[in-house]
Amino acid sequence: MLELYHNDMSTCAQKVRLTLAEKGLDWEGHHMNLRAGDTRTPEYIKMNPGAVVPTLVDNGTIICESTVIIEYLDDAYPELSVRPKDPIERARMRDWTKQLDEGLHAAVGTISNGVAFRYQTMDGRSEEEVIAHINKIPQQAKRDRIMEVTLKGVEASYFEPAIRRWDKLFSDMEESLSENIWLTGDEYSLADIAYTPYLTRMDHVKFMGLFDNRPHIMDWYERIKARPNYAIGIGEWINEKYIPLMAEKGDEVWPRVKAILAA
Ligand SMILES: N[C@@H](CCC(=O)N[C@@H](CS)C(=O)NCC(=O)O)C(=O)O
Known part of the structure; x- marks a missing residue:
């Protein structure tokens, strides 16, 4: 199961949601309030040391950094690839x-x-x-x-x-x-x-x-x-x-x- 720690207006989270939608992948979301500091708690920082969204969790494996996440999604779920073959x-x-x-x-x-x-x-x-x-x-x-x-x-x-x-x-x-x-x-x-x-x-x-x-x-x-x-x-x-x-x-x-x- 894909879980995404994200925020509605975050550019980096938007990148990941666009990729998930383009690839037709289902996911479960955990919405983080950035102004309230939801990403700056010790528990969240254990998952994402940069204290930022997005964080993807795929069957228990944590993946941070939006560029890494979108490439990971294309590697792990190669159907409907969004990377050029050339x-x-x-x-x-x-x-x-x-x-x-x-x-x-x-x-x-x-x-x-x-x-x-x-x-x-x-x-x-x-x-x-x-x-x-x-x-x-x-x-x-x-x-x-x-x-x-x-x-x-x-x-x-x-x-x-x-x-x-x-x-x-x-x-x-x-x-x-x-x-x-x-x-x-x-x-x-x-x-x-x-x-x-x-x-x-x-x-x-x-x-x-x-x-x-x-x-x-x-x-x-x-x-x-x-x-x-x-x-x-x-x-x-x-x-x-x-x-x-x-x-x-x-x-x-x-x-x-x-x-x-x-x-
Ligand atoms: N390099 C990171 C940057 C992530 C990032 O800066 N996220 C922002 C939202 S776009 C964030 O969570 N900010 C919360 C904060 O700084 O408290 C990535 O690409 O995932």
């Missing part, structure tokens, strides 16, 4: 997913927290309680980043580099999608799945101006949203409490993002 396309797929793990995911965390999620973290907590909550993050670099971003929002030193990193990625993505239907070639793959939650996040924070001159990404995003796995893995899990906060705060900071991009 080794070159498969290498390209991994080049895309590796970039998320090596900075892009952290950068979207900076953007989401700096723009909107910080208000949820601070809601009902004193400053000391916010600091104590963030101090439970096990990794020092992440703790320092989330601390500054939560306390300073878009004024944090991490914000501008995060916008620039995603802008660069979107340039690469636009170029690739001008040559291929999907990110790695002719086949929809785990690379397309992996980036779907991040486009959705940009949409939710109203940063779609990033795609004004990137028609191939917009076309890809429309095709992505029309796939059945999008409704199952993302749409049905949308937390309606998050949407107005992300939209309102995102609109407020968009002029600043535009200024960063224009500089």
Whole structure:
């Protein structure tokens, strides 16, 4: 039996739910409240030392890290594979997913927290309680980043580099999608799945101006949203409490993002 420790709006959990839906796999969920700190308890950290979702448990075996999990699912349940057969396309797929793990995911965390999620973290907590909550993050670099971003929002030193990193990625993505239907070639793959939650996040924070001159990404995003796995893995899990906060705060900071991009 497949069990997934996840969260409704988490990008990494969305990746895994999209993969499970694409492959038609049944699973049982354990929903974690991230703002309440459900992933920072000693019991959960024993399962997932990074104190994050997702965690997959397959017949008692624990697997962490969303990229590892989605590749594992394709290895362990090879029917309806979502990895290209061609080794070159498969290498390209991994080049895309590796970039998320090596900075892009952290950068979207900076953007989401700096723009909107910080208000949820601070809601009902004193400053000391916010600091104590963030101090439970096990990794020092992440703790320092989330601390500054939560306390300073878009004024944090991490914000501008995060916008620039995603802008660069979107340039690469636009170029690739001008040559291929999907990110790695002719086949929809785990690379397309992996980036779907991040486009959705940009949409939710109203940063779609990033795609004004990137028609191939917009076309890809429309095709992505029309796939059945999008409704199952993302749409049905949308937390309606998050949407107005992300939209309102995102609109407020968009002029600043535009200024960063224009500089
Ligand atoms: N590299 C990890 C990152 C997971 C991650 O950052 N998860 C976030 C949600 S998208 C989380 O659980 N955050 C909770 C927290 O930091 O307290 C993966 O790909 O699984």
